[in-house]
Amino acid sequence: MTRNTPDDATDDPIAGLLRRAGCVFAVEEAALLREHATGATELDQLVARRAAGEPVEHLVGCVRFGDLRLAVGPGVFVPRQRSLLLARTAIAATRARRSPAVLEAFCGVAPIAASVAAAVSDVDLHVVDADDTALDLARRNLPDGTGIHLGTGLDPLPRHRLFDVIAAVPPYVPDSAFDLLTSEARHHEPRSALLGGPDGLDHIKALVVAAQEWLAVGGELLIEMNTAQAEQVVRGGGPPHYESDVVVGDDGQTAVACFRRTR
Known part of the structure; x- marks a missing residue:
């Protein structure tokens, strides 16, 4: 809505x-x-x-x-409108590839993958999440033939499978900020879909490292987070052979950290 x-x-x-x-x-x-x-x-x-x-x-x-x-449904994370920034960024990255393979990690009900599927044809689409309830809803939002993977992080993915675009909205709220969230989020969405450790970056840092195994050369890893977090992560430089940048949304608070694998 x-x-x-x-x-x-x-x-x-x-x-x-x-x-x-x-x-x-x-x-x-x-x-x-x-x-x-x-x-x-x-x-x-x-x-x-x-x-x-x-x-x-x-x-x-x-x-x-x-x-x-x-x-969507009870007990799952509700996609936020701010994530349209990530959706637009992922669509642009997907359109730049021929017969692209696209993965949404930490997908929840798969808003990014669904947006890509609606905007780009001939996409080999996959999603992964640790919540089977969310994945059941994701199936309703995605086209037939989408690869649905249940498990933590990228671990459920088939080995030696490469993707041109990996997009994700990992949990990135710092643990200490939980009480600042809306009552709806605190009481009706799973904490595991919200909290990302002391600085909110636990899942993000792990994804940046893990994605090296599944990202094709020239492929892009796109991760939504707070603008200050994105600047911190990008300043860290990422793994070897990554170029990085930050796309900031109109609200000034939401950003997409972009990592491109160069070789």
């Missing part, structure tokens, strides 16, 4: 209830709940659950991500 501006004042009783519960986009959410509910009883139940703090995306079973509507 795209959230650009707060809603206007309204006499809608459901929107009013949601607003009093702290929902900034109450009109938009009221419309989504009405669209999803099969009747008045279910609508009342959904409104009560939303007012109690459950993410609206979990309640309606989908999230708008750019031009896509992706399946």
Whole structure:
């Protein structure tokens, strides 16, 4: 669901209830709940659950991500709109290759892979995640024939398999910042999909090292993180034979660290 501006004042009783519960986009959410509910009883139940703090995306079973509507569900990480920066970067990198092989690591419900599949034809697409619930939803968001791999990091991938683009939104929130997250994230999304160690970089650093085994020469590793984290990681230089750069989003806070394997 795209959230650009707060809603206007309204006499809608459901929107009013949601607003009093702290929902900034109450009109938009009221419309989504009405669209999803099969009747008045279910609508009342959904409104009560939303007012109690459950993410609206979990309640309606989908999230708008750019031009896509992706399946999501309770207990999984909901793709953020800021990740459209990574999606656009991955699409551009994929289009630059002939018959590209693309992997989304830490895929969750696979927003990046789904975006690439919708924008580029003739892609050998793969995703990997440690959460089988998220992968079940990812299957609904991806085309038939996508390689689905269950496991930690890149370990489940077949050996000697090379990719032209590896994109990822690893957990990158520092452990100490957990209490600063929204209530929805703290209570309804798995910590394993949010937290990345003391500085938020544990999974990112491990991925940069591990990707050397699976990234083709000339291929690109694209990782979303906070801008300050990206600058820190890129300053570190990465492994040998990598060129690195940072793409910063319009919000100034979200960045994609880009690593290209030169040989």
